[in-house]
Amino acid sequence: MKLGEILNNISYLRLEGKTDRPIDLISSDSRFLSSQTLFIVKEGHNFSGIDFIKDVKPHAVAFIAEGKHWRRLKQELQGRGKTLIMVPAAEKAYRQISFYFLKKASRVKTVGITGTNGKTTTAYLLWHILNYSRRKSSLISTVKYILPLHKFSSFLTTPDLLTFANLMLKTYEAGGRYLISEISSHALAQGRIQGIALETAVFTNLTEDHLDYHKSMEGYFQAKRKIFGYLRPGGTAWLNADDIFCQQVYKEIRQPRLSFGLDKGDLHTQAWRADANGIEMLIEWEKRPYFIRSKLKGKFNIYNILTALGCAFSLGIKPTTALEAIKTFSPPPGRMEEVKKGVFVDYAHTPDALGKVLVSLKQDLKYKKIILVFGCGGEREKEKRPLMGKIASLYSDYCIVTNDNPRGENPFGIIKQIVKGWNKKKGCLYEVIPERKEAIKKALKIKKDKFTAILIAGKGHESYQIIGRQRIKFSDKQVVREY
Secondary structure: OEHHHHHOOOOOOEEEOOOOOEOOEEEOOOOOOOOOEEEEOOEOOOOEHHHHHHHHOOOEEEEEEEHHHHHHHHHHHOOOOOEEEEEOOHHHHHHHHHHHHHHHOOOOEEEEEEOOOOHHHHHHHHHHHHHHOOOOEEEEOOOEEEOOOOEEEOOOOOOOHHHHHHHHHHHHHOOOOEEEEEOOHHHHHOOOOOOOOEEEEEEOOOOOOOHHHHOOHHHHHHHHHHHHHHEEEEEEEEEEOOOHHHHHHHHHOOOOEEEEEOOOOOEEEEEEEEEOOEEEEEEEEOOEEEEEEEOOOOOHHHHHHHHHHHHHHHOOOOHHHHHHHHHOOOOOOOOOEEEEOOEEEEOOOOHHHHHHHHHHHHHOOOOOEEEEEEOOOOOOOOOHHHHHHHHHHHHOOEEEEOOOOOEOOOHHHHHHHHHOOOOOOOOOEEEEOOOHHHHHHHHHHHOOOOOEEEEEEOOOOOOEEEEOOEEEEOOHHHHHHHO
């Protein structure tokens, strides 16, 4: 669209430059840019957009800013032929443009998925089912933002409102009518999706995570349940019948609501089997049985399949079509991903997720021994570190404790807190190798037979390691492949 069309929907005080230039993206985040960006210079919690102009100016063709930034903006952009727009309030312009985009893209049906674990796999699987069913769809996830005609690196599990509105509009303009999004507890607590009406809202489960931000499980729970406040009138809520937090919310919801579970709920299993080849199960939906075969591995993925299926059914996908789609689906990057035979990379970074993956490797995939490589993130929830250590000590057979984005913390301090939780009587042997690459190489070296699995946990799809304030290129998968 042209810049002039956008300016017709905001209040501005001054304009310098062309208004007929094409704009293909509007952003207030220096990590989300294209070659024809309109950039809004906005204040954040701990920063100001004006400080990122040097990073933005090669990409942006126009800038919106308040008067207090006008002089610096003109100095930075002098002689570059950019269009400058002065507004009385950048936050107001940001919201005016966001709501204009949301109105234009109102025919896009949005599905929001929240919960501690399973969001990414569920979102990817539902997105796959819809596209398999020839319903052009987009995906907002921790791994990537995937649109019918574009792909963007993910910089937040749930982006800010303007980015979300951009992605919805791009979906609509490309002929897409569905958008599947992970919705984080941070996004819900901050009101980041205020203004978006969800067609379907999902609550997968709740276990301990992000207590550094939410302060308590109750605070975390209250943030998660807010997702149902964004349901459009008549929209559908899906909740886990086997989760006590979901059960509590289920009783209180006044919108149409449905549930899924292993042996109870509107959508449930009658029988299931998980092994090294994947999952087979018989499910019941609307009093009819259906057989499912999936390449996903581990009992925990049964819930992800049920969740995605339930949403697909609510969106009008025929069961037979959805089941065919599931058969062709492969795991998302870094989600129980078998990089080499018997070597798995998984994003598990909570006690519950780590425990479930370790148990599945033995119970479902029948490995006799597990070598675990893991750490905990720096400047994040310290309370879970000894819990992670306890889980690792009890459910693996040998463990290498290492770095996982230590950020500004002392890596040895983080590791010390992890091993503090080690079960002294029943815990497995462990060693400490802070350099993550060396830790992975050691695990690969000591794996001797096909009955032993290696689990490299915590980073999954991530392609970086954050040490201090530096983001260094690093990939667990690449280390494995190059060994």
